[in-house]
Amino acid sequence: MKEIYLDNAATTRVNPQVAERMMDAFSNNYGNPSSLHRIGMRAEQTVKEVRERIAKTLNCQSEEIYFTSGGTEGNNMIIKGIVENKQRNRSRIITTSIEHPSVLDVFAFYEGHHIDVVVLGVDDKGLIDMDELKAAMDMDTILVSVMGVNNELGTIQDLRAIGKVIKTVNPKCVFHTDFVQGFMKIPVDVAECQLDALTLCGHKIFGPKGIGAVYIKKGIALKPLMRGGGQEKNMRSGTENVPGIVGLGEAIALRQNTYREEITTMRKLRERFIAGLEATVEDFKINGDPNGSPYILNLSFNRVRGEVLLHSIEGEGVYVSTGSACSSHKKEKQYVLKAIGLLGEYKEGTIRISFSKDITEGDVDEAVAIIAKAVAGLRLLVKVRRRK
Ligand SMILES: Cc1ncc(COP(=O)(O)O)c(C=O)c1O
Structure with missing residues (x-):
């Protein structure tokens, strides 16, 4: 895989x-x-x-x-x-x-x-x-x-x-x-x-x-x-x-000699990722500052749990995190999201995507498709469970 x-x-x-x-x-x-x-x-x-x-x-x-x-x-x-x-x-x-x-x-x-x-x-x-x-x-x-x-x-x-x-x-x-x-x-x-x-x-x-x-x-x-x-x-x-x-x-x-140019490449990857998600997924938020680091994209999906999404796409070979790796062992995992005022179900459905020079546009398209499919599947599951 x-x-x-x-x-x-x-x-x-x-x-x-x-x-x-x-x-x-x-x-x-x-x-x-x-x-x-x-x-x-x-x-x-x-x-x-x-x-x-x-x-x-x-x-x-x-x-x-x-x-x-x-x-x-x-x-x-x-x-x-x-x-x-x-x-x-x-x-x-x-x-x-x-x-x-x-x-x-x-x-x-x-x-x-x-x-x-x-x-x-x-x-x-x-x-x-x-x-x-x-x-x-x-x-x-x-x-x-x-x-x-x-x-x-x-x-x-x-x-x-x-x-x-x-x-x-x-x-x-x-x-x-x-x-x-x-x-x-x-x-x-x-x-x-x-x-x-x-x-x-x-x-x-x-x-x-x-x-x-x-x-x-x-x-x-x-x-x-x-x-x-x-x-x-x-x-x-x-x-x-x-x-x-x-x-x-x-x-x-x-x-x-390359990192200044790499910023432009990262920005393009980040924009492509966002555009891909916007075309295929509803009800999600982009957290942080649009003028922030192009290496990081923090997303919150309504009606999905971040950790469940992480493991679901891991099964398809896509590796992301729910927040920082360093706070994943801590009791207070979401203090950054709380600090920016992110509330309710969105907060629970947060993942962090972080890019590198090794990621291609093709990788972005594949990852977006896998995330979109996983989000849709998990939301359907929640809907069915709620109906029961
Ligand atoms: C902003 C920030 N500060 C400090 C650290 C800790 O660095 P190290 O893992 O080298 O101890 C990290 C690691 O994730 C970080 O992201």
Whole structure:
């Protein structure tokens, strides 16, 4: 059976060239970057080159990049690092209601710890309100964390405008963005956005899982999460994951010259998907912002349960998700949909489609036909059951 993988926001297949480079690193570049001999220095040089590559894509200096084990660690490292380093008695931290759990749970952890935790709401598209942000900010605000691209809806926040608001009210406040779903998919310039910290990871861009990096602007003081051998300038102790870093570097190199054009291709695929559904399915909604990331399409079907639909089309080789993979184990699964005010049966019938460069127009047409058939079948079943 042909498989059409439309869950690329959860993770992507490792590019064969990335895997090849990693295999080579496992066998031939196996040194510890801290070792003083030639084999160690070779590994250190590789790590340096990838650091420089990441810095170039973000428009920062390579000394401002620190490797991590991925997005979750990066978000924890920044938020905890800033809060644990605070010098003042009263402080405030601000985020949004639709962040990834690796941000929201850390904020929730600090509630009641003599810290004022503010969670900003969003509108029906998933966008924050600049006036609300401005009103929430004060001179005691030490951190604002707003994700660049939402993992469930694809909503893109205006980081440049947010940075301006933050720095106008309190130039000392740290501005962080979780950019896991945006990195190498939509361009970002940390200087232009006045960002002090950014989180990225490898496995959303055809790189390996378990590798990521953070940008931390020079001069920003953080308490490290990991203490030990003092790697990463004491910010993240632990022997560097050299094969992972090689994989991340290769994944970036492979996208560097193409990802800006890929956006147009993704937009066309997304539009084709929507047009196909509109021609064949009734009673469904598109969630999020039409100007959001073209890589993500969040749909709600009335009178269908998302999870049932997911398994029904899985049987035909089409793979999607009901929300984010990371919240599928959590009790509160639909907090993002609640935050945008999606109610009732529509909320229950939500699936997330996420595209990649490997998806063709033919795949889109096939997936649409399979979804349309499954939705019709499931609705008929509900109708028959209700009649009984
Ligand atoms: C927006 C966002 N932030 C953070 C993460 C966590 O990244 P990782 O899986 O590398 O820990 C994810 C992963 O799905 C994500 O989508």
